[in-house]
Amino acid sequence: xxxxxxxxxxxxxxxxxxxxxxxxxxxxxxxxxxxxxxxxxxxxxxxxxxxxxxxxxxxxxxxxxxxxxxxxxxxxxxxxxxxxxxxxxxxxxxxxxxxxxxxxxxxxxxxxxxxxxxxxxxxxxxxxxxxxxxxxxxxxxxxxx
Amino acid sequence: xxxxxxxxxxxxxxxxxxxxxxxxxxxxxxxxxxxxxxxxxxxxxxxxxxxxxxxxxxxxxxxxxxxxxxxxxxxxxxxxxxxxxxxxxxxxxxxxxxxxxxxxxxxxxxxxxxxxxxxxxxxxxxxxxxxxxxxxxxxxxxxxx
DNA sequence: TGACATTCGTTCGCTACCTTGCGATCTTTG
DNA sequence: CAAAGATCGCAAGGTAGCGAACGAATGTCA
Numbered sequence: 001x002x003x004x005x006x007x008x009x010x011x012x013x014x015x016x017x018x019x020x021x022x023x024x025x026x027x028x029x030x031x032x033x034x035x036x037x038x039x040x041x042x043x044x045x046x047x048x049x050x051x052x053x054x055x056x057x058x059x060x061x062x063x064x065x066x067x068x069x070x071x072x073x074x075x076x077x078x079x080x081x082x083x084x085x086x087x088x089x090x091x092x093x094x095x096x097x098x099x100x101x102x103x104x105x106x107x108x109x110x111x112x113x114x115x116x117x118x119x120x121x122x123x124x125x126x127x128x129x130x131x132x133x134x135x136x137x138x139x140x141x142x143x144x145x
Numbered sequence: 146x147x148x149x150x151x152x153x154x155x156x157x158x159x160x161x162x163x164x165x166x167x168x169x170x171x172x173x174x175x176x177x178x179x180x181x182x183x184x185x186x187x188x189x190x191x192x193x194x195x196x197x198x199x200x201x202x203x204x205x206x207x208x209x210x211x212x213x214x215x216x217x218x219x220x221x222x223x224x225x226x227x228x229x230x231x232x233x234x235x236x237x238x239x240x241x242x243x244x245x246x247x248x249x250x251x252x253x254x255x256x257x258x259x260x261x262x263x264x265x266x267x268x269x270x271x272x273x274x275x276x277x278x279x280x281x282x283x284x285x286x287x288x289x290x
Numbered sequence: 291t292g293a294c295a296t297t298c299g300t301t302c303g304c305t306a307c308c309t310t311g312c313g314a315t316c317t318t319t320g
Numbered sequence: 321c322a323a324a325g326a327t328c329g330c331a332a333g334g335t336a337g338c339g340a341a342c343g344a345a346t347g348t349c350a
Binding site: 208 | 336337339
C-alpha cells in the first residue's frame with residue numbers, strides 16, 4: 001500500500017475495484033449489481049441453467065449465489081423452479097421482465113476497451129500469464145494449508 | 146468468465162481473491178480480517194494516525210474505514226480519541242493489547258513470495274505497468290461520468 | 291460578524307464475498 | 321433394503337466495499 005511503490009498484489013486490487021466501480025456506476029440506473037448482471041448475461045446467452053452449474057460457471061460459492069438469485073427472484077427478473085429430474089436442483093430461467101430488461105441494458109464492453117485498448121498484445125499476454133500463474137500458486141497453497 | 150479464454154479483467158479478480166483468501170485463512174486464528182490487518186500494520190509502522198490520513202493511505206472510503214475502526218475498537222486493539230487540534234478528527238492509536246497482538250502475528254510476506262517468486266522481473270514490471278495504466282484509465286472514466 | 295461551504299466521522303442501506311451448519315434429496319454400498 | 325455418504329440449496333453471521341444523508345466542527349468571504 002506504500003505510495004509510488006505498490007506491489008503487483010496491490011495493483012490487482014486497485015484495478016479490480018476500478019473496473020467494478022465503473023460497472024456498478026453504469027448499472028446503477030437499472031438497479032443492478034455487477035454480479036447480478038453476470039447472472040443475467042449467462043442466462044441470456046446459455047438459456048435456462050441449473051443453479052449448481054451457474055455457480056460453477058461464475059465461480060461463486062453456493063451460499064453467495066443463493067443470495068444473489070434470491071434478489072433477482074424478488075425483483076422478478078429470474079424464475080427459480082425445481083427441476084423434475086433431481087429434486088435438489090433448481091432450474092433458473094429469465095422471466096419475460098428479465099428478458100426485456102436485458103435487451104434495454106447498455107453494452108458494457110466499453111469498460112474493457114477503456115481499460116485495455118491500445119496496449120500491446122504481447123504485454124496483455126504477459127499480464128495474463130503472470131496473473132494466472134500467481135493465482136494457481138495461491139490456490140494450491142490455500143488448498144494445502 | 147468463459148473458461149480457458151478469460152480476459153485480463155477476469156484474471157485480476159481471480160488473483161485478487163486468491164491472495165485475499167490466503168491472507169484471510171492465515172489471519173483467521175487471530176480473529177482478524179485482511180483490512181483490519183492493514184490498519185494494524187500501518188499504526189505499528191507509522192504510529193498514531195488521524196483517521197482521515199489512514200483512509201487516504203489505505204485508499205478506503207470514510208464509510209468503510211469507519212466500520213473497520215469500530216470493529217477494532219470493539220476488540221480493544223485500537224483506541225480512538227479526539228485530537229485537540231481539530232475537534233472533527235479522530236486520532237487512532239494501538240492499545241497495549243493491539244501492540245501485543247501485532248507482535249504475535251505471523252509474517253505474511255510468504256503470500257507475496259508464493260505468488261510471484263521466480264517470475265522474471267521484466268514480466269512483473271510489465272504486469273504492473275499494464276495494471277496501473279488500466280486502473281488510471283478506469284478511474285478517469287469513472288470521474289468523468 | 292453572519293451566511294454559506296467544506297470537511298470529518300457516523301449511520302443506514304445495499305452488494306457481494308466467505309464459512310458453518312442445516313435439512314432435503316440423491317447415490318453408493320454393505 | 322437400509323445405512324452411510326455426498327450434493328444441493330438455504331439461513332445465519334462475519335468481513336469488506338460502496339453511496340447518500342446527517343450533525344458537528346471548521347473555513348471562507350462578502
